[in-house]
Amino acid sequence: MERRVAHWKHLDEPERDLLGEYTGELIRSKNWEAARGFALTEEMRLLIAAQAALLILGLSFEHYREVGAIIVHPTTVVLTGERGSSVPGLMTDAPMPILGEAAHKGPILIAWDAVAMDVHHPERGHNVVFHEFAHKIDMLDDVVDGTPPMARSEIDRWVQVCTAEYERAQLGGDDLLDSYAGVNTGEFFAVATEVFFDRPVEMAEQKPDLYDVLSGFYRQDPAARVTGTPR
Template sequence: MLHRRRGLPDDWVNIVETNVALWRVLDDDERALLGSTSDWLLRHKHWEAAQGFALVDEITVTIAVQAALLVLRLSVDEYREVSAIVVYPTSMQSRGVYAGPVRGTVTDGVVPVLGEAHGRRGPVLLAWDQARDAARNPGRGQNVVFHEFAHKLDMVDNVLDGTPALEHRGDFARWVQVCTEAYDALRAGIERPPLQPYGATNPAEFFAVATEAFFDVPVALVEHEPRLYEVMRDFYKQDPAARSSS
């Protein structure tokens, strides 16, 4: 099977200006870096459309740019656990056995799935309508692309535990302390906006939800969860709240 592996199309900026609202707050350096990182992802990862719909440039560019934002100040090698990106037209109806909302329970049935990040070298599955909506309409603390690619960053150290590979040993204790405090609160049913309650599912979901908030509603996160914002800022090496308010 022949797979098309080309980088950003010539009109990529038009696509991004239309579809990715965050583009407006980036400076020229960040835009250039986002372009080169997105180009790398398009060339080096396997992109595929599920259910035979056409994987047009608008789709790959809109998703690649959002995925690239997370690793803007990291190395693209942080996505080494991403083998492929499989795009569905809309939410997948997935039948199977899932972890239930309460620890130790399972749910059996059909559930709508906006995205999935399969373990280790497995693919990232995304619903295009969700990915586009999140890119166009930020500000709700929800972004399926940020969420699923955060899971992949978490997998780099071979454990999906809500703690990605941290650079410095000293960062680890602080990371665990800050995240555990907020996670335990969510577990206890305490609302911690802008974090989605779904973050209470397990530590891996907490990290994915915290990543969504960090990039999608950074000003709200720094205001309500300043310590969590700090550890996320140190990990991602970005300060999106400063970007948004400038």
């Protein structure tokens, strides 16, 4: 972990213990599969599970109850066949390359080369593991709407803050949240999660309200881990 997971150095001892526990539980209790012709190694499982575990350090292992199979592909997966497009109500059959996918009531698909790249470069703010596992957390209430289950008292501010940022992303996005965050509210939550964990200091500075609601939901303050100053 120390060598391969960039976030490890920012965690304190209790967080490392918990990360180790959840990582082991994910490896043991979930169904890991390799795409045809690809061999899944212990290291691959470990790196994917450890990053997924980071998301739930302040939540609980129960938050991954919807995670069934995790299917690892060597590289980008090309979707074919007729399916819903990013435009509601429109179908498409154009081949589409993806780095990952989290199907509602279905498996998580992950491209290994993207994982290997992301894990070394958190500063880019892209992390396919955070992204797909965030979708699974969003799906806990059976609605993929970018609002995972949370306390009633938190929802109003969450919706208000996220809607404003989502509308900004729909207009093209910015350096922190790119236009993919504007595809729909489900993608917004997944992309915002990637940036919250990978570029927390920048998010806390540039989008303090969004940082606050995400910090409240995940019960983590990743910017403070880097700067040493809690918000």
